[in-house]
Amino acid sequence: MTEKAIELFGPVADDLATLEAELRKEIETDPPEVAGPMADLFEAGGKRIRPALVLLAAMCGHYDLGRLTPAAMAVELTHAATLVHDDVIDRSAVRRGRPTVAARLGDAPAIVIGDHYFAKSYELAARTEAPEVVGILAKAVMEICAGEVRQQAIRHRYSTDITEYMGRIRAKTATLLEACCDIGALLGGLGTKQREALRIYGNRLGLAFQIADDVLDYSGSEGEVGKPIGHDIADGFATLPLMLAIEDGPTARRLKTILSDGHELMAEQARQVVEIVRASGAPRQATAVAQEYASLARGQLESIEQGEARDALEALTAYVVSRKL
Amino acid sequence: MTEKAIELFGPVADDLATLEAELRKEIETDPPEVAGPMADLFEAGGKRIRPALVLLAAMCGHYDLGRLTPAAMAVELTHAATLVHDDVIDRSAVRRGRPTVAARLGDAPAIVIGDHYFAKSYELAARTEAPEVVGILAKAVMEICAGEVRQQAIRHRYSTDITEYMGRIRAKTATLLEACCDIGALLGGLGTKQREALRIYGNRLGLAFQIADDVLDYSGSEGEVGKPIGHDIADGFATLPLMLAIEDGPTARRLKTILSDGHELMAEQARQVVEIVRASGAPRQATAVAQEYASLARGQLESIEQGEARDALEALTAYVVSRKL
Numbered sequence: 001m002t003e004k005a006i007e008l009f010g011p012v013a014d015d016l017a018t019l020e021a022e023l024r025k026e027i028e029t030d031p032p033e034v035a036g037p038m039a040d041l042f043e044a045g046g047k048r049i050r051p052a053l054v055l056l057a058a059m060c061g062h063y064d065l066g067r068l069t070p071a072a073m074a075v076e077l078t079h080a081a082t083l084v085h086d087d088v089i090d091r092s093a094v095r096r097g098r099p100t101v102a103a104r105l106g107d108a109p110a111i112v113i114g115d116h117y118f119a120k121s122y123e124l125a126a127r128t129e130a131p132e133v134v135g136i137l138a139k140a141v142m143e144i145c146a147g148e149v150r151q152q153a154i155r156h157r158y159s160t161d162i163t164e165y166m167g168r169i170r171a172k173t174a175t176l177l178e179a180c181c182d183i184g185a186l187l188g189g190l191g192t193k194q195r196e197a198l199r200i201y202g203n204r205l206g207l208a209f210q211i212a213d214d215v216l217d218y219s220g221s222e223g224e225v226g227k228p229i230g231h232d233i234a235d236g237f238a239t240l241p242l243m244l245a246i247e248d249g250p251t252a253r254r255l256k257t258i259l260s261d262g263h264e265l266m267a268e269q270a271r272q273v274v275e276i277v278r279a280s281g282a283p284r285q286a287t288a289v290a291q292e293y294a295s296l297a298r299g300q301l302e303s304i305e306q307g308e309a310r311d312a313l314e315a316l317t318a319y320v321v322s323r324k325l
Numbered sequence: 326m327t328e329k330a331i332e333l334f335g336p337v338a339d340d341l342a343t344l345e346a347e348l349r350k351e352i353e354t355d356p357p358e359v360a361g362p363m364a365d366l367f368e369a370g371g372k373r374i375r376p377a378l379v380l381l382a383a384m385c386g387h388y389d390l391g392r393l394t395p396a397a398m399a400v401e402l403t404h405a406a407t408l409v410h411d412d413v414i415d416r417s418a419v420r421r422g423r424p425t426v427a428a429r430l431g432d433a434p435a436i437v438i439g440d441h442y443f444a445k446s447y448e449l450a451a452r453t454e455a456p457e458v459v460g461i462l463a464k465a466v467m468e469i470c471a472g473e474v475r476q477q478a479i480r481h482r483y484s485t486d487i488t489e490y491m492g493r494i495r496a497k498t499a500t501l502l503e504a505c506c507d508i509g510a511l512l513g514g515l516g517t518k519q520r521e522a523l524r525i526y527g528n529r530l531g532l533a534f535q536i537a538d539d540v541l542d543y544s545g546s547e548g549e550v551g552k553p554i555g556h557d558i559a560d561g562f563a564t565l566p567l568m569l570a571i572e573d574g575p576t577a578r579r580l581k582t583i584l585s586d587g588h589e590l591m592a593e594q595a596r597q598v599v600e601i602v603r604a605s606g607a608p609r610q611a612t613a614v615a616q617e618y619a620s621l622a623r624g625q626l627e628s629i630e631q632g633e634a635r636d637a638l639e640a641l642t643a644y645v646v647s648r649k650l
Contacts, residue, residue, distance in 0.1 A: 031475075034474060115407075119464075119467045123460050126460045134450070134456070135452070145359065145437045145441035149434065
């Protein structure tokens with residue numbers, strides 16, 4: 001992990017580093033054909049925000065690292081498994097600056113590797129001895145799947161609206177971050193009210209995080225993002241910056257000459273869309289929306305006891321919307 | 326379920342019918358995009374041997390249907406999820422006499438539907454309130470995945486040997502049947518020795534079952550099997566009947582003029598291989614091997630208390646090798 005992460009995850013940074021090492025050891029026990037590609041994916045990067053949330057949420061109550069470790073590994077592996085399958089579904093070539101598992105090894109191995117690490121996630125979740133942890137994780141995955149199905153249905157429909165978008169990013173990102181906080185709060189023995197607050201915190205943080213990510217797909221550089229800029233629209237998906245740009249008169253007219261529902265964009269057209277959106281005020285407006293959700297996340301922390309865990313959760317709300325914007 | 330199944334599953338037949346209805350209701354709570362194809366797959370058939378094993382193994386001890394129901398649903402859904410993903414990986418067109426989910430809807434929805442029902446399986450397993458059930462199921466899935474990876478590696482290698490074959494069918498079929506018996510025995514509160522016996526019973530039953538299935542792929546008819554005859558060799562996989570045929574002098578020479586490691590077979594060549602193997606003594610020999618494993622399964626039941634559950638498990642060992650052979 002980077003120094004930035006250590007700073008960010010404050011009181012759990014050391015434990016996260018230990019967890020990272022244990023996760024690698026855990027993966028090494030798997031058959032090399034599945035372990036190799038997964039180890040590569042971890043080595044390539046990732047912010048480990050999901051295990052950090054499990055630990056930080058628990059730290060708001062009772063912090064039992066032995067029981068938290070398998071849960072924290074489970075959420076990160078679940079995330080990794082969804083990425084491996086997503087890259088098959090989206091036919092993505094690059095992830096975290098490297099060829100995706102599907103691009104390198106083919107669809108069949110990528111499907112099996114994903115299935116294997118989903119299974120390992122649930123097995124790890126069961127090691128907490130709390131069946132509820134398995135249930136929370138599995139329900140989050142089912143929501144992610146339902147979202148993925150809905151997403152496939154609106155591919156190349158550029159006129160989809162913000163309600164659809166919010167549902168999409170809730171399923172895609174917020175659900176799992178919410179589950180991480182819920183699992184942490186459960187294992188931390190927090191009361192109903194605090195657990196609910198942390199759950200909502202995770203949800204709002206996830207929405208802010210994904211909107212910021214979607215802004216980066218317009219305003220970032222490939223080096224920062226680890227995948228090509230404009231890949232969302234090239235893949236046929238409108239995100240918040242485009243939706244806001246379409247609401248702006250002159251920009252909207254230029255975009256509408258390019259975008260036509262049901263029609264895939266040529267690479268050059270996708271590039272034009274990115275240029276037009278990037279030049280508009282939309283990325284800035286979308287960032288403001290992300291900041292709004294970050295602020296809602298922060299608000300949920302009021303019912304949590306003061307302390308370094310809460311401070312770290314608060315710092316995360318600023319971080320998720322500030323990444324290279 | 327058919328009358329045949331009712332007869333076979335004896336003392337748990339009524340509970341299996343109830344379970345089937347509950348499983349349908351459970352699936353109906355899912356988003357229609359994932360629920361529809363899964364409901365179709367169940368409607369198309371399937372022997373429900375996995376949930377039957379959970380119930381029958383438990384019935385050898387303490388039979389608590391409330392706790393067994395989610396476990397039994399979990400193993401059947403896990404099986405269904407593996408089939409949906411297998412059909413993407415193998416590019417299979419037909420399953421249970423109907424187009425596969427992948428063939429009908431495409432790879433992307435099939436991947437997501439599989440992921441969803443794997444998740445649901447673990448969520449159901451967690452409803453037993455026994456984390457060990459989740460662990461047993463997840464470990465079985467990981468073994469299935471490891472086997473799938475190894476299987477991909479030997480595709481179009483017709484000279485692979487019986488050791489490889491046994492490892493392959495253990496992962497493909499025996500592991501999950503073993504897990505079903507283990508879960509049933511655990512929830513039935515059986516002692517270590519009996520639980521181990523039932524676990525091994527499930528393993529041997531699975532080996533017998535898969536060998537019999539592989540014989541049917543040579544000696545059956547499409548109507549009986551629900552998919553094209555000879556699909557294993559057409560897909561590039563040697564199974565026991567072929568392996569035994571290759572050990573027989575004159576037949577071996579004819580087969581070796583067609584089979585060449587690393588080379589995919591034309592449809593006509595695959596048809597020829599099926600004809601040659603079918604005309605040889607190999608299917609009968611392979612059936613004898615299946616009967617041997619069925620007998621080993623039966624032997625494990627000696628340490629189980631006499632009763633209708635044990636009788637039904639014993640009857641299953643005859644059934645799995647007698648199916649239309």
